[in-house]
Amino acid sequence: MKLFPRLFLAHLLVILVALGALLLVAEWTLPGVYQHHVEQMVQAMGDRGRALRPDLEAGMRGALTGALLLALPFAAGAAAVTALLTSRRVVRSVALLGEGSRDLAGGQYARRLPEQGRDELSELARNFNRLAAALERVEQDRVALIGEVGHELRTPLAALRGYSEALLDGVLPPAAVAPAVEREVRFLERLAQDLSLVSRAEAGHVELDLRNVPVQDLLDAARDRFAEAFAARGVDLRVARSASWVRADPERAGQVLANLLHNAARHTPPGGTVRLDVLVGDAQVALTVHDAGPGIAPEHLERIFERFYRVNEARTRGEGSGVGLTIARALAQRMGGSLNVTSSAAGSVFTFTLPRVTAESRHADPEQVEPAGL
Numbered sequence: 001m002k003l004f005p006r007l008f009l010a011h012l013l014v015i016l017v018a019l020g021a022l023l024l025v026a027e028w029t030l031p032g033v034y035q036h037h038v039e040q041m042v043q044a045m046g047d048r049g050r051a052l053r054p055d056l057e058a059g060m061r062g063a064l065t066g067a068l069l070l071a072l073p074f075a076a077g078a079a080a081v082t083a084l085l086t087s088r089r090v091v092r093s094v095a096l097l098g099e100g101s102r103d104l105a106g107g108q109y110a111r112r113l114p115e116q117g118r119d120e121l122s123e124l125a126r127n128f129n130r131l132a133a134a135l136e137r138v139e140q141d142r143v144a145l146i147g148e149v150g151h152e153l154r155t156p157l158a159a160l161r162g163y164s165e166a167l168l169d170g171v172l173p174p175a176a177v178a179p180a181v182e183r184e185v186r187f188l189e190r191l192a193q194d195l196s197l198v199s200r201a202e203a204g205h206v207e208l209d210l211r212n213v214p215v216q217d218l219l220d221a222a223r224d225r226f227a228e229a230f231a232a233r234g235v236d237l238r239v240a241r242s243a244s245w246v247r248a249d250p251e252r253a254g255q256v257l258a259n260l261l262h263n264a265a266r267h268t269p270p271g272g273t274v275r276l277d278v279l280v281g282d283a284q285v286a287l288t289v290h291d292a293g294p295g296i297a298p299e300h301l302e303r304i305f306e307r308f309y310r311v312n313e314a315r316t317r318g319e320g321s322g323v324g325l326t327i328a329r330a331l332a333q334r335m336g337g338s339l340n341v342t343s344s345a346a347g348s349v350f351t352f353t354l355p356r357v358t359a360e361s362r363h364a365d366p367e368q369v370e371p372a373g374l
């Protein structure tokens with residue numbers, strides 16, 4: 001049997017049984033109570049009362065039965081209407097939930113259910129809507145990622161096609177084409193590496209080799225790596241000194257710093273200064289990269305951490321794959337830290353934090369090495 005008739009009959013049955021019980025109890029108890037009063041009256045009135053007794057009793061029974069018989073259809077009608085409304089509401093909600101789940105399974109992630117009310121059925125509808133919204137976001141992300149990857153591949157592939165056609169037609173000699181082909185292939189290689197790293201970093205599947213690291217080691221490595229590139233651009237790189245220690249994977253932390261310094265160098269005009277400073281907090285150490293670039297407009301500030309987001313798409317295409325900061329933030333977070341940015345017309349400040357290791361906790365862990373596969 002379908003849910004609606006089952007619920008309706010069950011409701012009706014319960015109410016009718018309750019009515020029947022009420023009738024029986026009334027028929028059973030009321031005459032006794034009534035008789036007690038009649039007895040008192042008969043005693044007070046004497047023979048005249050005794051003569052009236054059968055009449056009084058018959059009248060009471062008749063009135064009681066009549067009233068109950070009259071009330072019964074009204075009560076039954078009200079019970080039927082209540083049962084109908086309640087059953088309809090339950091069945092409608094269950095049917096909507098069923099339709100919604102079917103649509104969701106069929107890929108219609110924009111499907112939502114009405115949420116009015118505060119009962120369990122409305123809560124169920126609200127939870128369904130939350131689930132649908134989460135699935136919709138995942139699906140939008142998936143579609144966007146495929147589109148973005150296709151978009152990123154199109155430009156270098158078009159360039160490579162142009163060069164191969166030029167070679168085949170003999171328009172350009174191989175020696176003239178080789179450097180450009182090499183550049184595009186390198187870009188594609190980096191894109192492939194970045195894509196694989198960004199998906200692993202976002203899913204938390206990056207292997208980390210976490211250890212207690214002197215911050216000075218990270219600063220020295222960054223300076224050694226970038227000194228030449230900064231000098232070549234005519235940008236002054238000033239690196240602070242620090243006696244603090246952090247818990248980090250030195251290679252991954254170096255990768256985050258490299259991304260920040262690379263961006264800072266790119267955006268700071270010749271003659272400008274980039275500073276790599278250290279701020280020591282109770283639980284975290286912040287490495288800050290200050291540049292003297294044009295700054296980043298507020299509408300771009302948070303978006304630069306999104307995959308493939310570039311502030312100036314046309315100008316910066318080819319300079320990077322647009323996922324550098326996405327990877328950097330994911331790595332910082334995997335190491336228990338964070339990566340944020342503030343910016344003004346005087347330049348941008350990227351703040352990369354890592355968990356601080358105090359002298360006491362360092363001595364309690366003399367090994368200083370704890371490989372962690374996350």
Ligand code: ADP
Pocket residue numbers: 259263264267291293294295296304305309310311312316319320321322323324325326348
């Ligand atoms: P890419 O790998 O292409 O460099 P990123 O994820 O590192 O991409 O950067 C995202 C966007 O943020 C780019 O458009 C870049 O130009 C911009 N950006 C990053 N760092 C800075 C900075 N220090 N000053 C101004 N813009 C920046």
